[in-house]
Amino acid sequence: MEEGPVPLYQQLADLLRAEIESGRLAPNQKVPSELTLQQEHGISRVTVRHAFEILREAGLVVTVRGKGTYVRPE
Amino acid sequence: MEEGPVPLYQQLADLLRAEIESGRLAPNQKVPSELTLQQEHGISRVTVRHAFEILREAGLVVTVRGKGTYVRPE
DNA sequence: GCCCATTTGTACGTATGTATG
DNA sequence: GCATACATACGTACAAATGGG
Numbered sequence: 001m002e003e004g005p006v007p008l009y010q011q012l013a014d015l016l017r018a019e020i021e022s023g024r025l026a027p028n029q030k031v032p033s034e035l036t037l038q039q040e041h042g043i044s045r046v047t048v049r050h051a052f053e054i055l056r057e058a059g060l061v062v063t064v065r066g067k068g069t070y071v072r073p074e
Numbered sequence: 075m076e077e078g079p080v081p082l083y084q085q086l087a088d089l090l091r092a093e094i095e096s097g098r099l100a101p102n103q104k105v106p107s108e109l110t111l112q113q114e115h116g117i118s119r120v121t122v123r124h125a126f127e128i129l130r131e132a133g134l135v136v137t138v139r140g141k142g143t144y145v146r147p148e
Numbered sequence: 149g150c151c152c153a154t155t156t157g158t159a160c161g162t163a164t165g166t167a168t169g
Numbered sequence: 170g171c172a173t174a175c176a177t178a179c180g181t182a183c184a185a186a187t188g189g190g
Contacts, residue, residue, distance in 0.1 A: 008174080009173085033159060034159075044176085045175090046174070046175070049160090050174095064159095064160080065182065066159060066160060066161095066183050066184095067159075067160080068159065069159095069160090081177060082178075083177080083178090107154080107155060107156085108155070108156070109154085109155075117179085118178060119180090120179075120180090123156085123157090138155095138156080139156045139186055140154080140155055140156060140157095140185070140186030140187035140188085141156080141186080141188090142154090142155065142187095143156085152190085153187100153188090153190105154187080154189105155186080156184100156185085156186080157186095158183085158184070159182080159183080159184095160180105160182080161181075162180075163178085163179075164176100164178080164179095165176075165177070165178100166174100166177095167173100167174085168173080169173085
């Protein structure tokens with residue numbers, strides 16, 4: 001079996017999930033913005049949004065238009 | 075090699091630079107607002123801001139929040 | 149001090165185009 | 170052909186600063 005490289009958006013999603021599950025990002029706390037993550041990681045906004053999409057589908061975060069993305073309340 | 079179409083934000087940046095270098099937009103003079111340029115050119119605000127960003131990086135204009143964008147003083 | 153319009157700043161939603169492997 | 174990734178470009182909404190009345 002071949003693993004293959006982990007996509008950037010998956011790496012970021014994994015990283016953020018770890019932050020949430022460890023509690024470094026608490027419930028209702030604001031996740032860094034797409035722009036911030038884009039700049040900090042040197043990746044495109046689309047890639048950041050893809051990571052957010054994964055986290056939303058996993059029920060880990062909630063995104064509010066014009067406001068930001070937040071760790072889902074318990 | 076293929077050139078490809080010139081992006082809208084680049085076209086607007088080029089146009090404004092020409093205005094500045096020709097003196098039709100004098101130093102310290104206010105550049106039309108983002109909303110004005112958006113409406114006059116039928117483009118989105120994001121595109122106007124992208125053009126301004128290029129001009130700022132080129133040192134041609136200075137932007138002040140709540141005020142506007144001005145041709146840089148000599 | 150307080151509203152209000154204007155303007156820039158930030159942020160998210162969506163779509164399409166381009167390039168690479 | 171498909172997945173990945175970045176670029177371009179449209180839109181919306183809200184925050185923050187400015188200045189006039």
